Amino acid sequence: MSTSKETELPKKKAKRINVRTPEVMTKVQADVEEHYRSRIVEKLNNNGGRLTLGTTTVRLAKQFGFCYGVERAIDLAYAARRVFKDKNIYLIGEIIHNPEVNRQLREMEIKNIGGESPDAQISDLGENDVVIVPAFGAEVSLMDQLKAQGCQMVDTTCGDVMSVWKRVRKYAKEQYTSIIHGKADHEETRATASRALSSGGHYLVVLTLEDCDYLCDYIRHGGNSVEFLSRFEGAHSSGFDPDLHLEKIGVANQTTMLKSETEELQMRISEAVAERDQSQQNLRGGGEDKNSFQFFDTICGATQERQDALFEMLEEPMDILLVVGGYNSSNTTHLVEIGGEEVPSFFIKNSECLKNIEQIMHFDLSEKSEVSSYSGSILDLNQPVTVGVTAGASCPNNLIEDVISRVFEMRGHDREDILGSE
Numbered sequence: 383m384s385t386s387k388e389t390e391l392p393k394k395k396a397k398r399i400n401v402r403t404p405e406v407m408t409k410v411q412a413d414v415e416e417h418y419r420s421r422i423v424e425k426l427n428n429n430g431g432r433l434t435l436g437t438t439t440v441r442l443a444k445q446f447g448f449c450y451g452v453e454r455a456i457d458l459a460y461a462a463r464r465v466f467k468d469k470n471i472y473l474i475g476e477i478i479h480n481p482e483v484n485r486q487l488r489e490m491e492i493k494n495i496g497g498e499s500p501d502a503q504i505s506d507l508g509e510n511d512v513v514i515v516p517a518f519g520a521e522v523s524l525m526d527q528l529k530a531q532g533c534q535m536v537d538t539t540c541g542d543v544m545s546v547w548k549r550v551r552k553y554a555k556e557q558y559t560s561i562i563h564g565k566a567d568h569e570e571t572r573a574t575a576s577r578a579l580s581s582g583g584h585y586l587v588v589l590t591l592e593d594c595d596y597l598c599d600y601i602r603h604g605g606n607s608v609e610f611l612s613r614f615e616g617a618h619s620s621g622f623d624p625d626l627h628l629e630k631i632g633v634a635n636q637t638t639m640l641k642s643e644t645e646e647l648q649m650r651i652s653e654a655v656a657e658r659d660q661s662q663q664n665l666r667g668g669g670e671d672k673n674s675f676q677f678f679d680t681i682c683g684a685t686q687e688r689q690d691a692l693f694e695m696l697e698e699p700m701d702i703l704l705v706v707g708g709y710n711s712s713n714t715t716h717l718v719e720i721g722g723e724e725v726p727s728f729f730i731k732n733s734e735c736l737k738n739i740e741q742i743m744h745f746d747l748s749e750k751s752e753v754s755s756y757s758g759s760i761l762d763l764n765q766p767v768t769v770g771v772t773a774g775a776s777c778p779n780n781l782i783e784d785v786i787s788r789v790f791e792m793r794g795h796d797r798e799d800i801l802g803s804e
């Protein structure tokens with residue numbers, strides 16, 4: 383096990399300030415409603431998630447859009463802007479994965495210290511600066527540095543992300559290597575991995591079942607460690623040695639993964655570890671059973687609810703599915719994957735992607751780029767058509783409204799028709 387705990391920096395004590403006072407929150411609620419509320423989405427919700435005008439039906443999933451963690455993060459950021467009126471406020475990267483919400487924050491003069499062109503250097507920040515930690519959390523070393531420099535922190539990390547951290551810390555303390563099912567370059571997974579490190583443990587991030595099978599083969603039979611490390615480059619802790627650090631394994635996952643895939647991954651790893659331990663025991667001629675594997679499902683409730691609601695909506699036939707959300711949003715991506723198994727599904731960031739009735743700009747998950755497709759199913763205005771709509775946990779209702787309005791508009795109905803319908 384690694385002993386390379388991250389060096390502890392002396393922390394200057396920034397005063398803890400509650401930015402969510404009742405007075406501030408009344409104003410924040412008004413701001414948030416103004417920016418993101420949608421009467422049309424409310425209308426569909428009150429109508430059992432369905433609206434038909436002429437030959438066109440739009441169905442909305444029972445659970446979609448902003449989750450509790452995202453709502454809290456946005457509230458905190460808006461509240462910070464009101465409380466720290468005269469201070470520079472910086473955000474670490476994106477608060478959530480939605481361009482519209484991040485644009486609103488920029489308009490409120492919340493600057494950024496992440497990405498390729500940051501508004502300030504982290505090392506230049508100090509006691510007069512406020513730093514917002516996004517809903518995904520941030521790496522331990524960065525948090526320690528900012529606290530050591532005396533920055534006022536406004537931490538919006540979601541409680542569900544913190545429970546993953548708790549789990550990997552436990553693994554590290556019990557000398558289990560954390561296998562994290564997630565994307566190695568996702569902010570949440572980087573933050574989670576750093577908790578394993580700061581507790582003296584190791585980690586390996588596995589994204590696909592293909593990589594999982596490679597890992598399982600190594601667990602069972604060993605292999606070429608150089609090849610292993612090169613395959614998982616950028617996805618393991620420094621000093622990770624597959625011949626040493628796969629002895630005891632604890633699996634956790636990024637909160638927004640596809641549940642069925644995470645369950646499959648943990649089952650395959652569990653079986654590989656059990657088989658390896660059994661054959662080692664046979665070679666020893668018996669002995670005590672080893673307890674070399676732990677698993678804890680850390681998919682968050684909101685992700686699960688949105689996936690379940692989509693499965694339910696897909697039970698009734700539809701012509702196409704529109705999934706609205708930021709292209710870098712993990713939970714939205716999984717909604718597209720679920721939809722794509724059943725019906726032509728389009729991953730769109732906003733209503734502008736619906737160029738016209740023949741052409742939809744959408745993010746292609748295999749190409750990893752925006753492409754243009756033809757959707758014949760909504761072309762004939764005389765034929766009845768049903769369009770399913772859902773949205774990832776970081777997508778505001780106003781964007782969902784725009785998409786619903788645009789679908790009806792392309793089929794000959796304006797906003798007034800929608801709002802005036804029974």
Ligand code: SF4
Pocket residue numbers: 449450451452517540541542543637638682683684685713775
């Ligand atoms: S998707 Fe889940 S983990 Fe992420 S902010 Fe929402 S509730 Fe929290």
